[in-house]
Amino acid sequence: MTTATLVPVFAALGDETRWSILAALGEGDASASALAARMPVTRQAIAKHLAVLQEVGLVEPVRVGREVRFRVLGSQLSETARRLDEIGAEWERRLAAIKQIAESL
Amino acid sequence: MTTATLVPVFAALGDETRWSILAALGEGDASASALAARMPVTRQAIAKHLAVLQEVGLVEPVRVGREVRFRVLGSQLSETARRLDEIGAEWERRLAAIKQIAESL
DNA sequence: GCGATATGCAACCATGGCATTGCACATCGA
DNA sequence: TCGATGTGCAATGCCATGGTTGCATATCGC
Numbered sequence: 001m002t003t004a005t006l007v008p009v010f011a012a013l014g015d016e017t018r019w020s021i022l023a024a025l026g027e028g029d030a031s032a033s034a035l036a037a038r039m040p041v042t043r044q045a046i047a048k049h050l051a052v053l054q055e056v057g058l059v060e061p062v063r064v065g066r067e068v069r070f071r072v073l074g075s076q077l078s079e080t081a082r083r084l085d086e087i088g089a090e091w092e093r094r095l096a097a098i099k100q101i102a103e104s105l
Numbered sequence: 106m107t108t109a110t111l112v113p114v115f116a117a118l119g120d121e122t123r124w125s126i127l128a129a130l131g132e133g134d135a136s137a138s139a140l141a142a143r144m145p146v147t148r149q150a151i152a153k154h155l156a157v158l159q160e161v162g163l164v165e166p167v168r169v170g171r172e173v174r175f176r177v178l179g180s181q182l183s184e185t186a187r188r189l190d191e192i193g194a195e196w197e198r199r200l201a202a203i204k205q206i207a208e209s210l
Numbered sequence: 211g212c213g214a215t216a217t218g219c220a221a222c223c224a225t226g227g228c229a230t231t232g233c234a235c236a237t238c239g240a
Numbered sequence: 241t242c243g244a245t246g247t248g249c250a251a252t253g254c255c256a257t258g259g260t261t262g263c264a265t266a267t268c269g270c
Contacts, residue, residue, distance in 0.1 A: 011120070013115035017229095032247080033246055042229065043246085045228070047247080066246055066247075067245090072200070074193045074194070077192060078193035084185060088186055090131075095176075120258085138216055146258090147260060149218090149219095153258075153259085157257095171216055171266065
Protein backbone atom coordinates (compact mmCIF):
# COMPACT_ATOMS: atom_id res chain seq x y z
CA MET A 1 0.00 0.00 0.00
CA THR A 2 1.59 3.27 -1.13
CA THR A 3 0.92 6.76 0.24
CA ALA A 4 -1.05 7.57 -2.91
CA THR A 5 -3.60 4.85 -2.20
CA LEU A 6 -3.52 5.76 1.47
CA VAL A 7 -4.95 9.26 1.22
CA PRO A 8 -8.33 8.21 -0.23
CA VAL A 9 -8.67 5.73 2.63
CA PHE A 10 -8.30 8.54 5.14
CA ALA A 11 -10.76 10.66 3.19
CA ALA A 12 -13.19 7.76 3.37
CA LEU A 13 -12.64 7.47 7.12
CA GLY A 14 -13.13 11.20 7.61
CA ASP A 15 -16.92 10.98 7.65
CA GLU A 16 -19.17 10.22 10.61
CA THR A 17 -21.88 8.54 8.57
CA ARG A 18 -19.40 6.13 7.05
CA TRP A 19 -18.15 5.21 10.51
CA SER A 20 -21.74 4.51 11.50
CA ILE A 21 -22.04 2.22 8.50
CA LEU A 22 -18.79 0.47 9.34
CA ALA A 23 -19.90 0.06 12.94
CA ALA A 24 -23.22 -1.41 11.82
CA LEU A 25 -21.47 -3.78 9.41
CA GLY A 26 -19.21 -4.83 12.26
CA GLU A 27 -22.20 -6.56 13.82
CA GLY A 28 -22.79 -8.58 10.69
CA ASP A 29 -23.07 -8.17 6.94
CA ALA A 30 -25.98 -6.08 5.73
CA SER A 31 -27.50 -4.61 2.58
CA ALA A 32 -27.95 -0.91 1.85
CA SER A 33 -31.67 -1.21 2.50
CA ALA A 34 -31.17 -2.97 5.81
CA LEU A 35 -28.70 -0.28 6.89
CA ALA A 36 -31.03 2.50 5.79
CA ALA A 37 -33.80 0.95 7.90
CA ARG A 38 -31.90 1.70 11.09
CA MET A 39 -30.12 4.89 10.16
CA PRO A 40 -31.38 8.45 9.65
CA VAL A 41 -30.36 8.66 5.98
CA THR A 42 -31.73 7.47 2.68
CA ARG A 43 -30.86 4.15 1.09
CA GLN A 44 -29.24 5.97 -1.82
CA ALA A 45 -27.03 7.96 0.51
CA ILE A 46 -25.93 4.71 2.14
CA ALA A 47 -25.33 3.18 -1.27
CA LYS A 48 -22.98 6.02 -2.21
CA HIS A 49 -21.09 5.69 1.05
CA LEU A 50 -20.78 1.95 0.48
CA ALA A 51 -19.42 2.66 -3.00
CA VAL A 52 -16.79 4.93 -1.49
CA LEU A 53 -15.87 2.37 1.15
CA GLN A 54 -15.67 -0.35 -1.48
CA GLU A 55 -13.52 1.87 -3.69
CA VAL A 56 -10.84 2.07 -1.02
CA GLY A 57 -11.17 -1.57 -0.09
CA LEU A 58 -12.68 -1.15 3.35
CA VAL A 59 -15.77 -3.09 2.40
CA GLU A 60 -16.69 -5.91 0.05
CA PRO A 61 -20.01 -6.65 -1.70
CA VAL A 62 -21.55 -10.13 -1.52
CA ARG A 63 -24.50 -10.85 -3.77
CA VAL A 64 -27.19 -12.89 -2.07
CA GLY A 65 -30.14 -13.43 -4.34
CA ARG A 66 -31.63 -10.06 -5.20
CA GLU A 67 -29.85 -8.24 -2.43
CA VAL A 68 -26.24 -7.13 -2.04
CA ARG A 69 -24.78 -7.57 1.42
CA PHE A 70 -21.62 -5.78 2.42
CA ARG A 71 -18.83 -7.17 4.53
CA VAL A 72 -16.32 -4.99 6.38
CA LEU A 73 -12.67 -5.80 5.75
CA GLY A 74 -10.80 -5.28 9.01
CA SER A 75 -7.49 -6.29 7.47
CA GLN A 76 -7.45 -3.20 5.28
CA LEU A 77 -7.95 -1.11 8.40
CA SER A 78 -5.05 -2.80 10.16
CA GLU A 79 -2.90 -2.31 7.10
CA THR A 80 -3.70 1.39 7.08
CA ALA A 81 -2.96 1.63 10.80
CA ARG A 82 0.42 -0.02 10.26
CA ARG A 83 1.39 2.41 7.50
CA LEU A 84 0.27 5.35 9.62
CA ASP A 85 2.30 4.10 12.54
CA GLU A 86 5.37 3.78 10.34
CA ILE A 87 4.99 7.35 9.16
CA GLY A 88 4.51 8.60 12.71
CA ALA A 89 7.55 6.70 13.92
CA GLU A 90 9.65 8.08 11.07
CA TRP A 91 8.71 11.64 11.98
CA GLU A 92 9.40 11.04 15.65
CA ARG A 93 12.87 9.78 14.74
CA ARG A 94 13.54 12.92 12.73
CA LEU A 95 12.23 15.17 15.46
CA ALA A 96 14.36 13.38 18.05
CA ALA A 97 17.42 13.84 15.85
CA ILE A 98 16.70 17.52 15.39
CA LYS A 99 16.17 17.96 19.10
CA GLN A 100 19.50 16.30 19.87
CA ILE A 101 21.27 18.54 17.40
CA ALA A 102 19.66 21.57 18.99
CA GLU A 103 20.71 20.46 22.48
CA SER A 104 24.31 19.86 21.42
CA LEU A 105 24.70 23.47 20.27
CA MET B 106 -8.55 9.98 22.23
CA THR B 107 -12.16 9.05 21.55
CA THR B 108 -13.70 8.08 18.22
CA ALA B 109 -15.39 11.46 18.04
CA THR B 110 -12.07 13.30 18.02
CA LEU B 111 -10.65 10.67 15.70
CA VAL B 112 -12.84 11.34 12.68
CA PRO B 113 -11.68 14.95 12.13
CA VAL B 114 -8.10 13.70 12.19
CA PHE B 115 -8.86 11.34 9.32
CA ALA B 116 -10.64 14.11 7.47
CA ALA B 117 -7.51 16.23 7.90
CA LEU B 118 -5.36 13.40 6.58
CA GLY B 119 -7.63 12.89 3.59
CA ASP B 120 -6.05 15.67 1.56
CA GLU B 121 -2.97 15.46 -0.66
CA THR B 122 -1.90 19.05 -0.09
CA ARG B 123 -1.91 18.58 3.66
CA TRP B 124 0.27 15.51 3.31
CA SER B 125 2.68 17.58 1.25
CA ILE B 126 2.76 20.12 4.05
CA LEU B 127 3.31 17.43 6.67
CA ALA B 128 6.06 15.90 4.56
CA ALA B 129 7.74 19.29 4.20
CA LEU B 130 7.47 19.94 7.92
CA GLY B 131 8.99 16.54 8.54
CA GLU B 132 12.26 17.93 7.22
CA GLY B 133 12.20 20.71 9.75
CA ASP B 134 9.88 23.36 11.14
CA ALA B 135 8.76 26.00 8.67
CA SER B 136 6.47 29.00 8.35
CA ALA B 137 3.50 29.30 6.00
CA SER B 138 5.49 31.64 3.77
CA ALA B 139 8.47 29.29 3.63
CA LEU B 140 6.17 26.42 2.71
CA ALA B 141 4.39 28.48 0.07
CA ALA B 142 7.74 29.30 -1.50
CA ARG B 143 8.27 25.68 -2.48
CA MET B 144 4.73 24.58 -3.13
CA PRO B 145 2.30 25.33 -5.97
CA VAL B 146 -0.29 27.00 -3.77
CA THR B 147 -0.77 30.37 -2.13
CA ARG B 148 0.45 31.24 1.34
CA GLN B 149 -3.14 31.75 2.48
CA ALA B 150 -4.12 28.31 1.27
CA ILE B 151 -1.22 26.86 3.25
CA ALA B 152 -2.27 28.89 6.28
CA LYS B 153 -5.75 27.41 6.13
CA HIS B 154 -4.37 23.89 5.89
CA LEU B 155 -2.08 24.57 8.83
CA ALA B 156 -5.08 25.79 10.81
CA VAL B 157 -6.88 22.53 10.06
CA LEU B 158 -3.84 20.46 11.02
CA GLN B 159 -3.42 22.45 14.22
CA GLU B 160 -7.10 22.03 15.02
CA VAL B 161 -6.74 18.25 15.13
CA GLY B 162 -3.40 18.42 16.92
CA LEU B 163 -1.19 17.16 14.12
CA VAL B 164 0.86 20.33 14.10
CA GLU B 165 1.92 22.96 16.60
CA PRO B 166 2.74 26.65 16.05
CA VAL B 167 5.96 28.15 17.41
CA ARG B 168 6.35 31.90 17.32
CA VAL B 169 9.85 32.99 16.32
CA GLY B 170 10.06 36.75 16.13
CA ARG B 171 7.70 37.95 13.46
CA GLU B 172 7.21 34.56 11.91
CA VAL B 173 5.25 31.52 13.02
CA ARG B 174 6.97 28.21 12.45
CA PHE B 175 5.03 24.97 12.54
CA ARG B 176 6.20 21.71 14.03
CA VAL B 177 4.71 18.34 13.13
CA LEU B 178 3.60 16.21 16.07
CA GLY B 179 4.38 12.60 15.22
CA SER B 180 3.00 11.37 18.52
CA GLN B 181 -0.52 12.34 17.56
CA LEU B 182 -0.08 10.34 14.38
CA SER B 183 1.09 7.30 16.31
CA GLU B 184 -1.81 7.69 18.70
CA THR B 185 -4.23 7.73 15.78
CA ALA B 186 -2.57 4.68 14.28
CA ARG B 187 -2.92 2.82 17.56
CA ARG B 188 -6.63 3.56 17.82
CA LEU B 189 -7.14 2.54 14.20
CA ASP B 190 -5.30 -0.70 14.79
CA GLU B 191 -7.46 -1.45 17.82
CA ILE B 192 -10.62 -0.91 15.81
CA GLY B 193 -9.32 -3.09 12.98
CA ALA B 194 -8.37 -5.85 15.40
CA GLU B 195 -11.78 -5.69 17.06
CA TRP B 196 -13.52 -6.16 13.75
CA GLU B 197 -11.26 -9.00 12.76
CA ARG B 198 -12.12 -10.76 16.01
CA ARG B 199 -15.82 -10.36 15.30
CA LEU B 200 -15.44 -11.55 11.74
CA ALA B 201 -13.45 -14.55 12.88
CA ALA B 202 -16.16 -15.41 15.39
CA ILE B 203 -18.86 -15.12 12.77
CA LYS B 204 -16.86 -17.27 10.37
CA GLN B 205 -16.44 -19.96 13.01
CA ILE B 206 -20.15 -19.97 13.74
CA ALA B 207 -20.85 -20.29 10.04
CA GLU B 208 -18.46 -23.24 9.70
CA SER B 209 -19.98 -25.06 12.67
CA LEU B 210 -23.41 -25.12 11.06
C1' DG C 211 12.21 56.04 10.18
C1' DC C 212 11.57 53.21 6.18
C1' DG C 213 11.42 49.57 3.09
C1' DA C 214 10.97 44.73 3.04
C1' DT C 215 9.10 40.67 4.72
C1' DA C 216 5.59 37.90 7.51
C1' DT C 217 1.21 37.44 9.20
C1' DG C 218 -3.97 38.08 9.67
C1' DC C 219 -8.44 38.86 8.07
C1' DA C 220 -12.26 39.22 4.78
C1' DA C 221 -14.61 38.65 0.52
C1' DC C 222 -15.18 35.89 -3.25
C1' DC C 223 -15.45 31.97 -6.53
C1' DA C 224 -15.53 27.24 -8.13
C1' DT C 225 -15.72 22.62 -7.27
C1' DG C 226 -16.98 18.55 -4.88
C1' DG C 227 -19.38 15.99 -1.56
C1' DC C 228 -23.55 14.67 1.06
C1' DA C 229 -28.16 14.01 0.76
C1' DT C 230 -32.51 14.15 -1.45
C1' DT C 231 -36.40 12.71 -4.79
C1' DG C 232 -38.08 10.25 -8.72
C1' DC C 233 -38.24 6.59 -11.76
C1' DA C 234 -36.92 2.21 -14.07
C1' DC C 235 -35.52 -2.52 -13.57
C1' DA C 236 -34.80 -7.00 -11.35
C1' DT C 237 -36.16 -10.64 -8.24
C1' DC C 238 -38.49 -13.09 -4.55
C1' DG C 239 -42.87 -15.10 -2.61
C1' DA C 240 -47.72 -16.10 -2.34
C1' DT D 241 -48.75 -13.69 -12.47
C1' DC D 242 -48.63 -9.94 -9.48
C1' DG D 243 -47.47 -7.37 -5.62
C1' DA D 244 -43.71 -6.41 -2.61
C1' DT D 245 -39.06 -5.69 -1.92
C1' DG D 246 -34.22 -4.56 -3.38
C1' DT D 247 -31.24 -2.36 -6.46
C1' DG D 248 -29.43 1.08 -10.04
C1' DC D 249 -29.25 5.40 -12.34
C1' DA D 250 -30.03 10.40 -13.09
C1' DA D 251 -31.15 15.06 -11.84
C1' DT D 252 -31.13 18.34 -8.37
C1' DG D 253 -30.18 21.23 -4.06
C1' DC D 254 -27.23 22.72 -0.61
C1' DC D 255 -23.30 23.56 1.97
C1' DA D 256 -18.40 22.77 3.09
C1' DT D 257 -13.94 23.04 1.33
C1' DG D 258 -9.87 24.44 -1.32
C1' DG D 259 -8.14 28.14 -3.58
C1' DT D 260 -7.67 32.91 -4.94
C1' DT D 261 -7.03 38.16 -4.52
C1' DG D 262 -6.79 42.33 -1.86
C1' DC D 263 -5.76 44.95 1.95
C1' DA D 264 -4.38 46.00 6.70
C1' DT D 265 -1.06 45.20 10.34
C1' DA D 266 3.21 43.96 12.68
C1' DT D 267 8.07 43.24 12.87
C1' DC D 268 12.85 42.91 11.30
C1' DG D 269 17.14 45.11 9.23
C1' DC D 270 19.43 49.05 7.48
